[in-house]
Amino acid sequence: MNFKKYMMGGALGIMIFSCAPRQEINYMKDIENISLDNSIKNSRSTLQPGDQLVITVTAKDMDVVKPFNQNYSSTMTVAQYTAPAGNSQFQPVPASGPTYIIDTNGSIDFPQIGNIDTKGENIETLKNKLVVLISDYVKNPIVDVKLINFKVSVLGEVARPGTYVIPDGNATLLQTLGLAGDLTTFGLRHNILIVRNVDGKFTQERIDITSAQFINSPFYYVKQNDIIYVQPNSVREKSARVDPNTGLYISVASVIASLVIGVLALTKN
Structure with a gap:
C-alpha cells in the first residue's frame, strides 16, 4: 500500500510541476x-542622439550631387545585433552610403550645408528637410535616409x-x-x-x-x-525557487515505485 501511495504522490507531483494555470493567450480580442x-x-520614431543614418543623395546628373555624398564608399556598412547562435533567420542588415551619427546635441554635420538639427525629426521629416535644403543647389534632388542601428x-x-x-x-x-x-x-x-x-x-x-x-x-x-x-507567471516563479531537478526526482521515484509494485505483484502470484 505504501508503494501505491508513493506512486500516486509522484504522479501528483508531476502534474503540479508540469501544468500552468489557465490564462488568456489570445491577442487583441477586441x-x-x-x-x-x-x-x-x-x-514613426523621432531620431535620437547616437542614431546612425545612411544618407544618399541622387539626381539626374550624378556629378552634381557628388559634393553631398562625401566619403561615399561602395563598402557595406553592417548593422550588428545580438541574436541566438545558429539562428540563420536573423541576419545583419547591410546598408551602403555615407554614415552620419547624430551627436549629443541632436545634430549631424552634412556636407556643403553644415550643421543640421534633427531634434523632433523622424526619417520622413528629415528626408523632406534635406530635399528642401539641397534644392538650393541641385534641381529635383532625391534623398534617401536609412536608420541602421x-x-x-x-x-x-x-x-x-x-x-x-x-x-x-x-x-x-x-x-x-x-x-x-x-x-x-x-x-x-x-x-x-x-x-x-x-x-x-x-x-x-x-x-x-x-x-x-x-x-x-x-x-x-x-x-x-x-x-x-x-x-x-506564478508557476514559473515558484519553480525557479526550488531545485530545478525536483521534477526529475519525482519522475524517477514514480517509475521506481511502479517497477517495485509490479515485482511484488509477480512475487505474490
Whole structure:
C-alpha cells in the first residue's frame, strides 16, 4: 500500500510541476472595436542622439550631387545585433552610403550645408528637410535616409531573448515579440513591461496584449533602444525557487515505485 501511495504522490507531483494555470493567450480580442487613428500618428520614431543614418543623395546628373555624398564608399556598412547562435533567420542588415551619427546635441554635420538639427525629426521629416535644403543647389534632388542601428531588447519569458535590429526602424510591439519567437506559455500577456528612453528621460508602461486597446498607445510601436520585459507567471516563479531537478526526482521515484509494485505483484502470484 505504501508503494501505491508513493506512486500516486509522484504522479501528483508531476502534474503540479508540469501544468500552468489557465490564462488568456489570445491577442487583441477586441481589435474590431478599436480606431487606428492614433496608431498611425505613433508609427514613426523621432531620431535620437547616437542614431546612425545612411544618407544618399541622387539626381539626374550624378556629378552634381557628388559634393553631398562625401566619403561615399561602395563598402557595406553592417548593422550588428545580438541574436541566438545558429539562428540563420536573423541576419545583419547591410546598408551602403555615407554614415552620419547624430551627436549629443541632436545634430549631424552634412556636407556643403553644415550643421543640421534633427531634434523632433523622424526619417520622413528629415528626408523632406534635406530635399528642401539641397534644392538650393541641385534641381529635383532625391534623398534617401536609412536608420541602421535601430535596436530593441526583448527579455523574460520569450522563446529567444536578445537584442534585435529593426531594419527599417518601424515595427510594432507584436512584430518585435515575433522576432523573439513569441511568448512562452509561462509569459504574462497582460503585463508586459516596456522601458523607454527619449532624450535622456526614462518612461515605462505595462501593456496588455490580450486587448487591442494598446494599439493607440505610444507604446504600440517600438522605439529606439526600447527594453521589453515579459514577466513570468506564478508557476514559473515558484519553480525557479526550488531545485530545478525536483521534477526529475519525482519522475524517477514514480517509475521506481511502479517497477517495485509490479515485482511484488509477480512475487505474490
